[in-house]
Amino acid sequence: MSFAEILALLQYPPIMRGALVLLAAGTFFPLIGVFVIRLNLITLRFAVMHSALLGAAIGLAAGLSPLPVMMVVNVLLVLGIAVLGKKVGPNLGHITTFFMVLTIGLAFAVLYRFNVPANDSLGLLWGNVFALTRFDAFVTIGFALCIMVLVLVLFPKLTAVLYDRELAFTAGVPSGLIHTGILFAVGLTITLTMGLIGALLLDAVLILPALIAGVTSRSLRGLFVQAMAFGFLISVVGFVFAIGVDIPASSGVTIVGALVLGFVSLVSHIQRRHA
Numbered sequence: 628m629s630f631a632e633i634l635a636l637l638q639y640p641p642i643m644r645g646a647l648v649l650l651a652a653g654t655f656f657p658l659i660g661v662f663v664i665r666l667n668l669i670t671l672r673f674a675v676m677h678s679a680l681l682g683a684a685i686g687l688a689a690g691l692s693p694l695p696v697m698m699v700v701n702v703l704l705v706l707g708i709a710v711l712g713k714k715v716g717p718n719l720g721h722i723t724t725f726f727m728v729l730t731i732g733l734a735f736a737v738l739y740r741f742n743v744p745a746n747d748s749l750g751l752l753w754g755n756v757f758a759l760t761r762f763d764a765f766v767t768i769g770f771a772l773c774i775m776v777l778v779l780v781l782f783p784k785l786t787a788v789l790y791d792r793e794l795a796f797t798a799g800v801p802s803g804l805i806h807t808g809i810l811f812a813v814g815l816t817i818t819l820t821m822g823l824i825g826a827l828l829l830d831a832v833l834i835l836p837a838l839i840a841g842v843t844s845r846s847l848r849g850l851f852v853q854a855m856a857f858g859f860l861i862s863v864v865g866f867v868f869a870i871g872v873d874i875p876a877s878s879g880v881t882i883v884g885a886l887v888l889g890f891v892s893l894v895s896h897i898q899r900r901h902a
Contacts (some may be wrong), residue, residue: 629639633870634872644754644764646866649876652824653832653862655664655771657854658778658818665789665850670720671810674727675817676826678704681734683822688741694822698815704730705814709807741844743873755823756876763823770819774812778851781805827877832864834859835884842895861887 662707663672686693704726711722735745759767763796778785787795788802788809794801811890820829836858844850861884869879 633867634778636870638897641757643743644759644761645876648759648764648767648824649756649828649832649862649866649880650725651768651860652820652828653836653858653880654855656816656820656832657836657840657858658774658851659813660835661840661854662789663813663834663852664837666806668810668811668813670723670727671813672733672803672817674708674723674730675701675704675814676829677727677731679733679821681730681737682818684734684737684741684743687743688737694818697818697822701814701818702811703812709810711840759823768817768822776817777812782848782851785809787845801889823879826882827875830879831861831877831884835888836861839888839891842891857887859866867885 637646663669664844678701679697682697683693685691685700686696689696706723708726784795784805786802787798788805792802792806795805815837816833817829826830836854839857840850840853845855862880862893865880865883866876868883869876872879
């Protein structure tokens with residue numbers, strides 16, 4: 628498919644909506660990915676993904692819209708992790724692992740017990756940016772812009788917490804409150820990504836740009852800026868690639884993101900060897 632044909636396809640509202648949502652998510656969701664990487668919240672990411680699947684299973688079994696139920700379940704999950712984390716401190720990973728295993732077990736139990744069709748549950752994994760409604764698009768783009776505004780406004784405090792939570796607290800920064808807010812932001816972002824554009828795109832728009840920026844950046848500010856830049860690049864190129872070869876947009880973006888990460892890592896490795 629030629630580039631002119633791809634541009635012509637953007638005249639169709641579902642494709643234009645999907646492109647805009649993918650662009651917004653790919654550009655601003657990597658900001659949350661920076662927190663996941665720097666605060667070592669990978670286990671939390673899996674726990675929230677499994678919890679979102681549990682919420683979706685409950686919603687589908689009850690005949691409700693999955694996204695609101697996913698939101699409620701994940702808010703309760705993150706709240707529980709935050710409260711228990713204050714009591715156990717260093718064992719936060721054990722708590723998130725417990726919830727990660729428990730929620731996925733409950734999710735599949737609900738899917739089996741209430742005979743939820745496999746296509747409905749697997750739809751959460753594949754996603755379809757071209758099936759988004761206008762309201763879905765407004766919610767995703769609005770949430771993405773809120774992330775950017777909050778990072779800009781709270782950047783000095785966020786920098787302090789990312790550097791050292793205890794040191795930030797002694798300097799008068801409410802590090803506990805900010806850390807809890809980061810946990811909620813991670814949870815809501817993962818829920819929106821899974822509920823609206825699919826779990827397959829989760830790593831492509833959340834984690835991969837932050838990982839790539841971690842290889843190329845030399846400062847925390849640069850980490851945030853480059854994560855957004857790489858997220859934008861991966862989203863645009865992945866979207867065009869997917870349309871051009873006729874594969875799902877989620878697959879195209881994920882493939883491009885993985886290739887960019889591999890290329891940047893290889894170049895960095897070669898440079899270190901020469902140095």
